[in-house]
Amino acid sequence: MTCRGPYRSRVDERRVPTIYDVAAACGVAPSTVSRAFSRPGRVNAETAARIRQVAEEMGYRANPLARALPTGKTSLLALVVSDVTNPFYFEIIRGAEIAATDADYTLLVADVHESATAERKALERALPLVEGVVLGTSRMSDSAIRVMAKQRPTVVLNRVLTGIPSVITDNARGTRRAVEHLAALEHRTIGYAAGPEASWADGMRWRAMREAAEALDLRVQRFGPFAPTLAGGAEAAAAVAGSSVTAVVAYNDLVAIGLMRGLAAAGVRVPRDVSVVGFDDIFGAELCSPALTTVAAPLAALGRYAVQTLLTGMASRTPPQVRPALLPAELVVRESTGRRVRRRRA
Amino acid sequence: MTCRGPYRSRVDERRVPTIYDVAAACGVAPSTVSRAFSRPGRVNAETAARIRQVAEEMGYRANPLARALPTGKTSLLALVVSDVTNPFYFEIIRGAEIAATDADYTLLVADVHESATAERKALERALPLVEGVVLGTSRMSDSAIRVMAKQRPTVVLNRVLTGIPSVITDNARGTRRAVEHLAALEHRTIGYAAGPEASWADGMRWRAMREAAEALDLRVQRFGPFAPTLAGGAEAAAAVAGSSVTAVVAYNDLVAIGLMRGLAAAGVRVPRDVSVVGFDDIFGAELCSPALTTVAAPLAALGRYAVQTLLTGMASRTPPQVRPALLPAELVVRESTGRRVRRRRA
DNA sequence: CAAGTGATGGCAACCGATTGCCATCCCGCG
């Protein structure tokens, strides 16, 4: 019998059984035990059954690390989010987690605190461990993302990079719905409270907004950029209050809620004086007062679909779909929008 | 030169360099390369410097899997949460993540969808990969937790198990503050909208509430149990509206918010007719209308401290602190509580 | 009856690092 190592000289108290232990107990070779589990059919059915039973009795579990070393199969997927405390991600994480678990993968959620360097560091740490990566709203440059993507199958969320599969919300359609809604409420001059410059979605939304406004013959005004947070929204309130717009579409719900609060503090009433539309329909959009009219992003679906895309991409040898997957966004009308009233000067 | 394996017969296109490659490039043995990184001083300073530089040039990164196999050091920690979409966890996750990253660990967040069996499965999958576990609000039985804890260092959050380190919110103190606040507002009969039976925190809060009420000579009434969700709170509204209490402390903020909404729907005004106090101060507590008065749990600190406790426990050989760490909770007074008004029958 | 074929199991070489132990070499000192 082989003498096994300087690491565990004596038979330890309660060490976890390995294929060697199972093999010894069954009187077969370790390779046979391995195959009994991973190569059904490669081993005589009876032998396999016996091995399985003995393994079961001994409480054998394959060591995922040991398995991963030669095969590279860690059964781990990374989801990188720019900020876990952003409610935007809750449902995305949940959706991704479910899809991963369904496929027998474990999801590693990495929070990078809105920092591109933290993002690169987190990836560097996680990359060798995981089989694939979903990049949620990455703050990295396109080229940096491409470098990562060369090392591991990658799917990006809410961003389009040619050659890299992506899953995005249909921003154009959602924005159009919002603008149409405001137009129907007789607003003629509407504002856009912009998010971070680096945000891909921000660019999309702003562009879609100008197009939709033009089609409907509305004037638009851009405010910002603002941080995609409540504080950013509060900051936007000053700019909006001093302007002549009667309705504002915000980069996202956090900005919209912050904006409403700022507006309220400044004595501007929502929706009487100014209507506000958010984006995403995060937890809290329904809770705030007035309840926020918003473009609902299919958050859970986004997470789920991103992981599924990643998995199919990993399975097939050829680079998969090049066209970004567009998931539909719908307008949810609540209380923060209303018919335009002639605006009094503040 | 050794012929390396059936796995990679030819020199692959862009395979990532290993210590063997670096060793060959430097004309030293692989073990020397290994020591140049992990055993400073064990290798001649010049040699080490040369190795480091060559490694740098080649873009060498140690393979964490390969390192982990013999040593068991995966640099991974698990945080198990009962529901990632519950805003209660956002700050906890963030705090835990920061503490983990600071210590050069990566945090694996596992969502178990409020199910004890999913929890056990997730743990089974993650346990061999991680060096330690933080159990956030586990739904598992004490004995099941003890079984897990025998396999890996474990810290539990918001729950006390003798012999297992835990980090908890000072529920008693927080509850007392809430009750004192209500008493000061002249409420004489207060309700408690209970959370899940299985929740350890629920038991603590209810008990603390009775004690505090007794000390202040108030009457208390228990409603529930309810699911710890908005829906659960809405359900509680019916019970509360039909009772004679003039103030309610809810199991947590989600229940409190759901309760307020249910109350509003039933025509009961908050805080005029009924005052409501929540627990945790999650994202959204400040947003809802009226803004929720609540006992603020030190969420980020909870996550951070749990991970730190875990890490120190892992470092020292002896089982660490047995007394649970109590983190202070403070009452945040907002708009959902007010002076008692003689209650009209509904 | 010999050669061919498929089923089954074992051997041993990996994956890429870590580490106990040994071999050298150099230096100082008695």
Place this chain on the structure above:
DNA sequence: CGCGGGATGGCAATCGGTTGCCATCACTTG
């Protein structure tokens, strides 16, 4: 000049699986 000891580097055995290849053996088939 010889010996003890510290510094340095290499060898080789692991960690626990996976898998290419070969040996056997039982059956077919011609």
